[in-house]
Amino acid sequence: MAGAKANPGVAPIFKRGQLKKDRLIIAGKEFSSRLFLGTGKFSSHEAMGGALKASGSELVTLALKRFDPQNPGDQMVGMLRQPGVSLLPNTSGVRHAKEAVLAAQLAREALETNWIKLEIHPDPRYLLPDHEETLKATEALAKLGFVVLPYINADPVFCKKLESAGAAAVMPLAAPIGSNRGLMTLAMLEIIIKESTLPVVIDAGLGAPSHAAQAMEMGADAVLVNTAIAIAEDPINMALAFKLAVQAGRMAYLAEMGQTSSEAQASSPLTAFLGS
Amino acid sequence: MGKESAIKPLEPGFEQVFAQHPWAQMGAKLAQIGEAQVKKALSRAGQGSPADFMALVSPAAEPYLEEMAHLAQALTRKRFGKTVQMYLPLYLSNECHNSCLYCGFSKDNPVPRIRLDQKAVEQEIAVLKGMGVCQVLLVTGDFSAKRAVEYLGQALDWITPHFAQVSMEVQPLSQAEYQVLIKKGLHGVMVYQETYGPQYAKFHPHGSKADFFWRLGTADRLGRAGVHKIGLGALLGLDDWRLDSFYTALLVSHLEKHYWQSKLSISFPRLRPAKGGFQPEHPVSDRHLVQLILAYRIFNENLELSLSTRESPDFRDQVIPLGITSISAGSKTEPGGYANPNTQLEQFEIHDARSPQAMEKALAQKGLETLWKDWDPHFGKPQ
Numbered sequence: 001m002a003g004a005k006a007n008p009g010v011a012p013i014f015k016r017g018q019l020k021k022d023r024l025i026i027a028g029k030e031f032s033s034r035l036f037l038g039t040g041k042f043s044s045h046e047a048m049g050g051a052l053k054a055s056g057s058e059l060v061t062l063a064l065k066r067f068d069p070q071n072p073g074d075q076m077v078g079m080l081r082q083p084g085v086s087l088l089p090n091t092s093g094v095r096h097a098k099e100a101v102l103a104a105q106l107a108r109e110a111l112e113t114n115w116i117k118l119e120i121h122p123d124p125r126y127l128l129p130d131h132e133e134t135l136k137a138t139e140a141l142a143k144l145g146f147v148v149l150p151y152i153n154a155d156p157v158f159c160k161k162l163e164s165a166g167a168a169a170v171m172p173l174a175a176p177i178g179s180n181r182g183l184m185t186l187a188m189l190e191i192i193i194k195e196s197t198l199p200v201v202i203d204a205g206l207g208a209p210s211h212a213a214q215a216m217e218m219g220a221d222a223v224l225v226n227t228a229i230a231i232a233e234d235p236i237n238m239a240l241a242f243k244l245a246v247q248a249g250r251m252a253y254l255a256e257m258g259q260t261s262s263e264a265q266a267s268s269p270l271t272a273f274l275g276s
Numbered sequence: 277m278g279k280e281s282a283i284k285p286l287e288p289g290f291e292q293v294f295a296q297h298p299w300a301q302m303g304a305k306l307a308q309i310g311e312a313q314v315k316k317a318l319s320r321a322g323q324g325s326p327a328d329f330m331a332l333v334s335p336a337a338e339p340y341l342e343e344m345a346h347l348a349q350a351l352t353r354k355r356f357g358k359t360v361q362m363y364l365p366l367y368l369s370n371e372c373h374n375s376c377l378y379c380g381f382s383k384d385n386p387v388p389r390i391r392l393d394q395k396a397v398e399q400e401i402a403v404l405k406g407m408g409v410c411q412v413l414l415v416t417g418d419f420s421a422k423r424a425v426e427y428l429g430q431a432l433d434w435i436t437p438h439f440a441q442v443s444m445e446v447q448p449l450s451q452a453e454y455q456v457l458i459k460k461g462l463h464g465v466m467v468y469q470e471t472y473g474p475q476y477a478k479f480h481p482h483g484s485k486a487d488f489f490w491r492l493g494t495a496d497r498l499g500r501a502g503v504h505k506i507g508l509g510a511l512l513g514l515d516d517w518r519l520d521s522f523y524t525a526l527l528v529s530h531l532e533k534h535y536w537q538s539k540l541s542i543s544f545p546r547l548r549p550a551k552g553g554f555q556p557e558h559p560v561s562d563r564h565l566v567q568l569i570l571a572y573r574i575f576n577e578n579l580e581l582s583l584s585t586r587e588s589p590d591f592r593d594q595v596i597p598l599g600i601t602s603i604s605a606g607s608k609t610e611p612g613g614y615a616n617p618n619t620q621l622e623q624f625e626i627h628d629a630r631s632p633q634a635m636e637k638a639l640a641q642k643g644l645e646t647l648w649k650d651w652d653p654h655f656g657k658p659q
Binding site: 040041042043044045047064065066067068093094095099102103106122123124125178179180227230231 | 353355356357358359410440504532536537538539578640643644645647648649650651652654655
């Protein structure tokens with residue numbers, strides 16, 4: 001293949017061009033990277049900044065609870081404010097819709113963005129989302145002009161309700177946050193991806209680049225990764241590995257993979273008697 | 277004392293679980309634990325039962341310490357990342373009507389008693405804010421419950437506007453009293469049983485603390501009151517650390533099932549020299565304290581594990597990376613100690629005197645980030 005010598009492995013496929021034209025659009029905003037990055041759990045702001053660069057991510061989450069609005073020189077925010085990178089504050093720590101709305105308003109004021117990743121998990125152990133409260137908060141925040149990306153269980157019916165409530169995307173979980181277990185909710189994610197009119201960002205539980213690639217092959221619009229990158233011995237190379245995996249998975253999806261089949265193709269056709 | 281006979285418990289309390297696990301019987305069970313149970317407990321990796329915990333703190337687990345350390349560290353990184361939270365204690369008062377044998381605040385110790393007024397609290401706040409502190413733990417001795425709640429309510433009004441998270445370690449209160457304080461912005465409450473064993477009465481001869489079962493029911497009252505964080509622990513050195521910690525683990529399992537919205541935190545107070553010259557009858561070695569910390573993590577990957585300045589700098593530097601997720605640094609254990617140090621009034625001598633900033637540097641060298649703020653003061657108000 002042409003170009004293979006100059007940059008083996010990656011360049012030739014890029015040169016065919018499809019990836020370069022591929023854009024994800026959420027609420028009118030274009031993203032060329034389909035890897036979103038969570039910023040907790042890193043050993044230092046520098047490690048996080050390095051991983052962000054290597055990941056090529058254009059959307060990074062930031063927990064309001066970790067950000068100090070009284071401290072304008074907040075190092076972490078400084079590290080995240082890089083050209084081409086947008087902030088997605090999250091409401092982690094809130095337990096109900098009212099608190100989530102308040103948190104979103106505080107984040108909007110402090111970080112000057114109307115994007116909000118809505119996380120309502122009243123349970124501090126598994127951090128699983130509360131759908132009743134998430135629906136209420138999505139409706140309220142959408143009315144207040146927020147671009148709402150709710151973190152949810154992989155529940156296809158709930159995704160339809162969020163569409164009506166005014167969500168800008170849905171973020172179903174692959175497995176419990178931080179579990180690194182991969183696509184445990186696969187069957188439900190397949191339905192969500194097939195039925196959703198909103199971008200589907202698979203969030204939480206992706207522990208290896210292969211998990212991210214698989215999510216993208218299935219047709220997810222993007223993935224969000226945090227723990228797997230942050231706690232790697234070498235977060236920068238792990239961020240790069242996820243970047244490449246997301247690209248590979250997306251490419252495979254666009255190239256329309258052949259169906260997998262558990263049965264061998266029958267050599268004696270069953271409908272041959274019908275003639276042609 | 278405001279016991280809530282009028283409030284009907286929604287759930288069976290820990291007292292019932294406790295009654296089903298007699299001290300002597302648990303001691304016999306502990307003595308019989310063998311290698312097979314330890315191996316099974318190790319395989320639970322963060323999702324264990326109290327029986328698994330008992331195996332992990334048993335003598336049979338001692339040869340597995342290195343393996344436990346690797347496992348605990350990996351579980352901690354997965355759940356908490358490469359981060360450690362920072363808080364500082366803010367002692368408000370050394371008044372106390374108890375005479376606990378090991379405590380510098382015992383009413384039998386002839387030291388001046390003070391309770392900080394608003395002005396003195398504001399001086400403390402200014403020093404703490406200057407150190408970059410966002411999370412504080414309010415500490416007092418035990419004084420008359422009615423006055424205590426009134427005072428603590430006032431103190432919360434003075435303090436909560438200045439910090440992201442305010443917790444407290446004071447005498448056990450009633451559910452209704454906790455609810456009043458939670459409305460004022462109280463985030464978490466630490467109440468240590470000290471010991472679950474038959475020696476409790478000997479160490480706590482007078483005052484409200486002599487009431488073992490009132491103290492034992494505190495975590496249930498906190499859970500019912502809807503507090504965000506409940507801190508537990510046994511005082512290490514009073515009795516057999518393995519057994520005392522087993523009861524703490526039993527309480528963890530009980531609380532997780534019944535009060536699923538509250539986060540749990542474990543502390544490891546190892547007895548330190550204090551006024552009164554108390555010598556622990558069951559001193560806990562470094563090796564055993566490490567085993568205990570690792571056992572908690574392998575038993576339950578979600579627990580906040582907290583290690584205070586009671587421990588030495590060297591020990592903390594080595595142990596924090598293995599599973600600790602919350603620390604204090606530069607603590608003063610006397611009321612008013614940040615603005616006006618007076619070691620005569622201390623509850624206990626700290627061992628690690630490094631400042632929070634020095635501690636942040638030491639953690640960074642271990643590849644750990646200090647989390648100064650992990651909460652927002654706007655969160656957590658009752659709906």
